[in-house]
Amino acid sequence: MSAVPNVPPGPPPGPPSGRPPGTPSWSGAPSHSPGASSKSWTVKLRERGVAALPPDKLLPDGQPTYVASWIYVFGVASIASLIVIVGSGCILALKGPAWWHETGVGHFFNSIHLWSVELFFFAMVVHLWGKYWMAAWRGGRARVWITGAITFLVAIPCALTGYVSQQNFDAQWISTQAKDAMNSVGVGAFFNLTNFGQMYSYHILLLPIAVVALVSLHVLLVRRHGVVPPFELQDKLADAPGEKGRA
Amino acid sequence: MSLLLAAVFNLNHPAHTVDWEFIHLSVANVVVIGLMLIVFVLAILLPFPGAARRETARRGGGAS
Numbered sequence: 001m002s003a004v005p006n007v008p009p010g011p012p013p014g015p016p017s018g019r020p021p022g023t024p025s026w027s028g029a030p031s032h033s034p035g036a037s038s039k040s041w042t043v044k045l046r047e048r049g050v051a052a053l054p055p056d057k058l059l060p061d062g063q064p065t066y067v068a069s070w071i072y073v074f075g076v077a078s079i080a081s082l083i084v085i086v087g088s089g090c091i092l093a094l095k096g097p098a099w100w101h102e103t104g105v106g107h108f109f110n111s112i113h114l115w116s117v118e119l120f121f122f123a124m125v126v127h128l129w130g131k132y133w134m135a136a137w138r139g140g141r142a143r144v145w146i147t148g149a150i151t152f153l154v155a156i157p158c159a160l161t162g163y164v165s166q167q168n169f170d171a172q173w174i175s176t177q178a179k180d181a182m183n184s185v186g187v188g189a190f191f192n193l194t195n196f197g198q199m200y201s202y203h204i205l206l207l208p209i210a211v212v213a214l215v216s217l218h219v220l221l222v223r224r225h226g227v228v229p230p231f232e233l234q235d236k237l238a239d240a241p242g243e244k245g246r247a
Numbered sequence: 248m249s250l251l252l253a254a255v256f257n258l259n260h261p262a263h264t265v266d267w268e269f270i271h272l273s274v275a276n277v278v279v280i281g282l283m284l285i286v287f288v289l290a291i292l293l294p295f296p297g298a299a300r301r302e303t304a305r306r307g308g309g310a311s
Binding site for chain 1: 282283286291294297298301302
Protein backbone atom coordinates (compact mmCIF):
# COMPACT_ATOMS: atom_id res chain seq x y z
CA MET A 1 0.00 0.00 0.00
CA SER A 2 1.43 3.35 -1.02
CA ALA A 3 1.55 6.26 1.37
CA VAL A 4 -1.03 8.97 0.62
CA PRO A 5 -0.37 12.43 2.10
CA ASN A 6 -3.06 13.73 4.36
CA VAL A 7 -4.62 16.47 2.18
CA PRO A 8 -6.94 18.80 4.05
CA PRO A 9 -10.39 19.37 2.51
CA GLY A 10 -11.20 22.64 0.72
CA PRO A 11 -9.75 24.50 -2.27
CA PRO A 12 -6.15 23.82 -3.25
CA PRO A 13 -3.57 26.21 -1.87
CA GLY A 14 -2.93 29.27 -4.04
CA PRO A 15 0.11 29.60 -6.24
CA PRO A 16 3.12 31.43 -4.87
CA SER A 17 2.44 34.39 -7.19
CA GLY A 18 0.09 35.90 -4.63
CA ARG A 19 -3.11 34.97 -6.49
CA PRO A 20 -5.96 34.40 -3.97
CA PRO A 21 -6.67 30.73 -3.33
CA GLY A 22 -9.26 29.38 -5.74
CA THR A 23 -8.72 32.11 -8.37
CA PRO A 24 -8.24 30.43 -11.75
CA SER A 25 -5.03 31.30 -13.59
CA TRP A 26 -7.06 32.06 -16.73
CA SER A 27 -9.14 34.79 -15.11
CA GLY A 28 -7.62 37.38 -17.41
CA ALA A 29 -6.44 39.58 -14.59
CA PRO A 30 -2.66 40.17 -14.56
CA SER A 31 -1.03 38.30 -11.72
CA HIS A 32 1.25 41.23 -10.92
CA SER A 33 1.16 44.99 -11.12
CA PRO A 34 2.57 46.40 -14.40
CA GLY A 35 5.46 48.17 -12.69
CA ALA A 36 6.52 45.24 -10.54
CA SER A 37 9.36 43.05 -11.73
CA SER A 38 8.56 39.42 -12.43
CA LYS A 39 10.80 36.49 -13.13
CA SER A 40 8.19 34.79 -15.29
CA TRP A 41 9.45 34.50 -18.87
CA THR A 42 5.91 34.81 -20.22
CA VAL A 43 5.47 38.16 -18.46
CA LYS A 44 8.84 39.39 -19.69
CA LEU A 45 8.07 38.25 -23.24
CA ARG A 46 4.63 39.89 -23.16
CA GLU A 47 5.98 43.15 -21.82
CA ARG A 48 8.76 43.25 -24.40
CA GLY A 49 6.29 42.41 -27.16
CA VAL A 50 3.79 45.08 -26.16
CA ALA A 51 6.58 47.66 -25.72
CA ALA A 52 8.03 46.89 -29.15
CA LEU A 53 4.69 46.61 -30.91
CA PRO A 54 1.74 48.25 -29.15
CA PRO A 55 -1.64 47.08 -30.52
CA ASP A 56 -2.23 50.31 -32.46
CA LYS A 57 1.12 49.85 -34.19
CA LEU A 58 0.64 46.14 -34.79
CA LEU A 59 -2.80 46.57 -36.38
CA PRO A 60 -3.02 50.22 -37.48
CA ASP A 61 -6.24 51.66 -38.92
CA GLY A 62 -4.48 54.08 -41.25
CA GLN A 63 -1.27 54.70 -43.15
CA PRO A 64 0.60 57.91 -44.02
CA THR A 65 -0.71 59.69 -47.13
CA TYR A 66 2.53 59.02 -49.02
CA VAL A 67 1.68 55.31 -48.97
CA ALA A 68 -1.12 56.06 -51.48
CA SER A 69 1.09 55.14 -54.45
CA TRP A 70 1.18 52.07 -56.68
CA ILE A 71 4.82 51.43 -55.78
CA TYR A 72 3.74 50.58 -52.23
CA VAL A 73 1.31 47.92 -53.47
CA PHE A 74 3.84 45.27 -54.43
CA GLY A 75 4.76 44.21 -50.90
CA VAL A 76 1.20 43.23 -50.08
CA ALA A 77 0.83 41.76 -53.59
CA SER A 78 3.75 39.45 -52.72
CA ILE A 79 2.01 38.41 -49.51
CA ALA A 80 -1.28 37.81 -51.34
CA SER A 81 0.55 35.60 -53.84
CA LEU A 82 2.26 33.75 -50.99
CA ILE A 83 -1.11 32.97 -49.42
CA VAL A 84 -2.33 31.48 -52.71
CA ILE A 85 0.94 29.55 -53.06
CA VAL A 86 0.60 28.01 -49.59
CA GLY A 87 -3.11 27.25 -50.07
CA SER A 88 -2.72 25.59 -53.48
CA GLY A 89 0.43 23.83 -52.24
CA CYS A 90 -1.49 22.30 -49.34
CA ILE A 91 -4.07 20.91 -51.77
CA LEU A 92 -1.33 19.49 -54.05
CA ALA A 93 0.40 17.92 -51.03
CA LEU A 94 -2.88 16.33 -49.93
CA LYS A 95 -3.58 14.77 -53.32
CA GLY A 96 -0.11 13.82 -54.61
CA PRO A 97 1.73 13.71 -57.96
CA ALA A 98 -0.62 11.28 -59.76
CA TRP A 99 -3.56 13.62 -59.09
CA TRP A 100 -1.85 16.79 -60.25
CA HIS A 101 -0.64 15.09 -63.45
CA GLU A 102 -3.64 12.96 -64.42
CA THR A 103 -6.80 14.87 -63.55
CA GLY A 104 -8.28 18.10 -64.82
CA VAL A 105 -8.75 19.54 -61.33
CA GLY A 106 -5.21 18.47 -60.49
CA HIS A 107 -3.90 20.32 -63.57
CA PHE A 108 -5.88 23.37 -62.48
CA PHE A 109 -4.39 23.47 -58.97
CA ASN A 110 -0.94 22.69 -60.36
CA SER A 111 -1.29 25.71 -62.64
CA ILE A 112 -2.62 27.89 -59.80
CA HIS A 113 0.43 26.92 -57.77
CA LEU A 114 2.85 27.65 -60.62
CA TRP A 115 1.35 30.99 -61.64
CA SER A 116 1.02 32.23 -58.08
CA VAL A 117 4.76 31.54 -57.73
CA GLU A 118 5.38 33.54 -60.93
CA LEU A 119 3.30 36.40 -59.53
CA PHE A 120 5.05 36.13 -56.17
CA PHE A 121 8.47 36.60 -57.74
CA PHE A 122 7.19 39.26 -60.14
CA ALA A 123 5.73 41.33 -57.30
CA MET A 124 8.69 40.67 -55.03
CA VAL A 125 11.21 41.86 -57.64
CA VAL A 126 9.24 45.08 -58.33
CA HIS A 127 8.91 45.56 -54.54
CA LEU A 128 12.68 45.06 -54.21
CA TRP A 129 13.43 47.58 -56.98
CA GLY A 130 11.08 50.13 -55.44
CA LYS A 131 12.56 49.76 -51.97
CA TYR A 132 16.11 49.84 -53.31
CA TRP A 133 15.59 53.13 -55.16
CA MET A 134 13.86 54.73 -52.17
CA ALA A 135 16.69 53.44 -49.89
CA ALA A 136 14.21 51.74 -47.60
CA TRP A 137 16.89 50.99 -45.01
CA ARG A 138 16.82 54.67 -43.91
CA GLY A 139 15.71 55.70 -40.43
CA GLY A 140 16.78 52.57 -38.56
CA ARG A 141 15.09 50.21 -41.01
CA ALA A 142 18.19 48.13 -41.81
CA ARG A 143 16.64 44.96 -40.37
CA VAL A 144 13.51 45.49 -42.46
CA TRP A 145 15.65 45.61 -45.59
CA ILE A 146 17.82 42.66 -44.52
CA THR A 147 14.88 40.36 -43.73
CA GLY A 148 13.31 41.25 -47.08
CA ALA A 149 16.53 40.51 -48.97
CA ILE A 150 17.01 37.19 -47.12
CA THR A 151 13.40 36.25 -47.87
CA PHE A 152 14.09 36.78 -51.57
CA LEU A 153 17.22 34.61 -51.38
CA VAL A 154 15.44 31.81 -49.47
CA ALA A 155 12.47 31.91 -51.85
CA ILE A 156 14.75 30.99 -54.78
CA PRO A 157 15.66 27.46 -53.53
CA CYS A 158 12.05 27.13 -52.36
CA ALA A 159 10.95 27.58 -55.99
CA LEU A 160 13.80 25.46 -57.39
CA THR A 161 12.90 22.49 -55.18
CA GLY A 162 9.34 22.87 -56.49
CA TYR A 163 10.46 22.69 -60.10
CA VAL A 164 12.44 19.50 -59.37
CA SER A 165 9.48 17.98 -57.47
CA GLN A 166 7.12 18.06 -60.43
CA GLN A 167 7.73 14.36 -61.26
CA ASN A 168 8.02 14.88 -65.01
CA PHE A 169 10.74 15.18 -67.68
CA ASP A 170 11.07 18.90 -66.99
CA ALA A 171 11.89 18.12 -63.35
CA GLN A 172 14.45 15.50 -64.41
CA TRP A 173 16.18 17.95 -66.73
CA ILE A 174 16.26 20.75 -64.12
CA SER A 175 17.40 18.44 -61.33
CA THR A 176 20.33 17.01 -63.29
CA GLN A 177 21.43 20.47 -64.38
CA ALA A 178 21.11 21.78 -60.81
CA LYS A 179 22.91 18.68 -59.46
CA ASP A 180 25.88 19.56 -61.67
CA ALA A 181 25.79 23.10 -60.26
CA MET A 182 25.71 21.79 -56.67
CA ASN A 183 28.56 19.36 -57.38
CA SER A 184 30.63 22.11 -58.96
CA VAL A 185 30.53 24.14 -55.74
CA GLY A 186 31.15 21.11 -53.52
CA VAL A 187 27.77 20.74 -51.80
CA GLY A 188 26.31 17.99 -53.97
CA ALA A 189 26.67 15.45 -51.13
CA PHE A 190 24.35 17.53 -48.95
CA PHE A 191 21.77 18.63 -51.52
CA ASN A 192 20.95 15.84 -53.95
CA LEU A 193 18.58 17.43 -56.43
CA THR A 194 17.86 14.08 -58.10
CA ASN A 195 16.47 12.76 -54.79
CA PHE A 196 12.74 13.44 -55.00
CA GLY A 197 12.12 12.67 -51.31
CA GLN A 198 14.74 15.11 -50.10
CA MET A 199 13.69 17.86 -52.51
CA TYR A 200 9.99 17.39 -51.78
CA SER A 201 10.65 17.63 -48.03
CA TYR A 202 12.61 20.81 -48.57
CA HIS A 203 9.89 22.16 -50.82
CA ILE A 204 6.80 21.49 -48.74
CA LEU A 205 8.22 21.78 -45.21
CA LEU A 206 11.61 23.32 -44.46
CA LEU A 207 11.83 26.13 -47.00
CA PRO A 208 8.15 27.25 -46.82
CA ILE A 209 8.47 27.48 -43.02
CA ALA A 210 11.58 29.62 -43.50
CA VAL A 211 9.88 31.86 -46.08
CA VAL A 212 6.71 32.33 -44.02
CA ALA A 213 8.73 32.99 -40.85
CA LEU A 214 10.91 35.54 -42.62
CA VAL A 215 7.91 37.27 -44.21
CA SER A 216 6.20 37.41 -40.81
CA LEU A 217 9.30 38.93 -39.21
CA HIS A 218 9.61 41.37 -42.13
CA VAL A 219 5.99 42.52 -41.72
CA LEU A 220 6.36 42.89 -37.94
CA LEU A 221 9.47 45.02 -38.46
CA VAL A 222 7.59 47.17 -40.99
CA ARG A 223 4.83 47.59 -38.42
CA ARG A 224 7.38 48.57 -35.78
CA HIS A 225 9.37 51.07 -37.84
CA GLY A 226 6.62 52.24 -40.21
CA VAL A 227 6.73 52.48 -44.00
CA VAL A 228 9.77 54.39 -45.20
CA PRO A 229 8.83 57.98 -46.18
CA PRO A 230 9.87 59.64 -49.45
CA PHE A 231 13.23 61.47 -49.43
CA GLU A 232 11.66 64.93 -49.55
CA LEU A 233 9.46 64.21 -46.52
CA GLN A 234 12.44 62.88 -44.61
CA ASP A 235 14.30 66.14 -45.35
CA LYS A 236 11.33 68.16 -44.08
CA LEU A 237 11.12 66.05 -40.92
CA ALA A 238 14.85 66.39 -40.36
CA ASP A 239 14.57 70.19 -40.68
CA ALA A 240 11.64 70.39 -38.28
CA PRO A 241 12.63 71.09 -34.66
CA GLY A 242 12.42 68.01 -32.47
CA GLU A 243 11.91 65.69 -35.41
CA LYS A 244 15.53 64.79 -36.17
CA GLY A 245 16.02 61.10 -36.72
CA ARG A 246 12.32 60.30 -36.82
CA ALA A 247 12.01 59.52 -40.53
CA MET B 248 -9.49 25.84 -78.03
CA SER B 249 -6.44 23.75 -77.24
CA LEU B 250 -5.55 23.70 -80.94
CA LEU B 251 -5.81 27.47 -81.07
CA LEU B 252 -3.61 27.85 -77.99
CA ALA B 253 -1.16 25.33 -79.41
CA ALA B 254 -0.92 27.44 -82.57
CA VAL B 255 -0.24 30.59 -80.56
CA PHE B 256 2.08 28.99 -78.00
CA ASN B 257 3.98 26.45 -80.06
CA LEU B 258 6.47 24.91 -77.65
CA ASN B 259 7.52 22.08 -79.95
CA HIS B 260 10.95 23.50 -80.62
CA PRO B 261 14.11 24.40 -78.68
CA ALA B 262 13.72 27.55 -76.60
CA HIS B 263 14.49 30.82 -78.35
CA THR B 264 17.27 32.65 -76.57
CA VAL B 265 18.81 36.10 -76.49
CA ASP B 266 22.63 35.97 -76.60
CA TRP B 267 24.81 39.01 -75.96
CA GLU B 268 28.38 38.52 -74.78
CA PHE B 269 28.11 36.33 -71.67
CA ILE B 270 24.38 37.03 -71.26
CA HIS B 271 22.25 34.06 -72.30
CA LEU B 272 18.55 34.41 -71.60
CA SER B 273 15.45 32.66 -72.88
CA VAL B 274 13.01 34.92 -74.69
CA ALA B 275 10.37 34.05 -72.07
CA ASN B 276 12.60 35.39 -69.31
CA VAL B 277 13.42 38.52 -71.31
CA VAL B 278 9.67 39.13 -71.74
CA VAL B 279 9.08 38.75 -67.97
CA ILE B 280 11.97 41.10 -67.14
CA GLY B 281 10.60 43.63 -69.65
CA LEU B 282 7.13 43.38 -68.09
CA MET B 283 8.58 43.95 -64.63
CA LEU B 284 10.36 47.07 -65.83
CA ILE B 285 7.17 48.37 -67.48
CA VAL B 286 5.12 47.70 -64.34
CA PHE B 287 7.80 49.36 -62.18
CA VAL B 288 7.75 52.54 -64.29
CA LEU B 289 3.93 52.59 -64.42
CA ALA B 290 3.74 52.13 -60.64
CA ILE B 291 5.81 55.28 -60.21
CA LEU B 292 4.04 57.36 -62.83
CA LEU B 293 0.37 56.37 -62.54
CA PRO B 294 -1.67 58.20 -59.90
CA PHE B 295 -3.09 56.03 -57.14
CA PRO B 296 -6.91 56.18 -56.89
CA GLY B 297 -7.93 58.60 -54.17
CA ALA B 298 -4.38 59.82 -53.46
CA ALA B 299 -5.14 63.43 -54.45
CA ARG B 300 -8.34 63.44 -52.35
CA ARG B 301 -6.46 62.12 -49.31
CA GLU B 302 -3.69 64.66 -49.74
CA THR B 303 -6.24 67.49 -50.03
CA ALA B 304 -8.04 66.23 -46.92
CA ARG B 305 -4.75 66.01 -45.06
CA ARG B 306 -3.75 69.55 -46.02
CA GLY B 307 -7.22 70.82 -45.12
CA GLY B 308 -7.17 69.05 -41.78
CA GLY B 309 -3.68 70.12 -40.87
CA ALA B 310 -3.90 73.76 -42.09
CA SER B 311 -4.07 75.22 -38.59
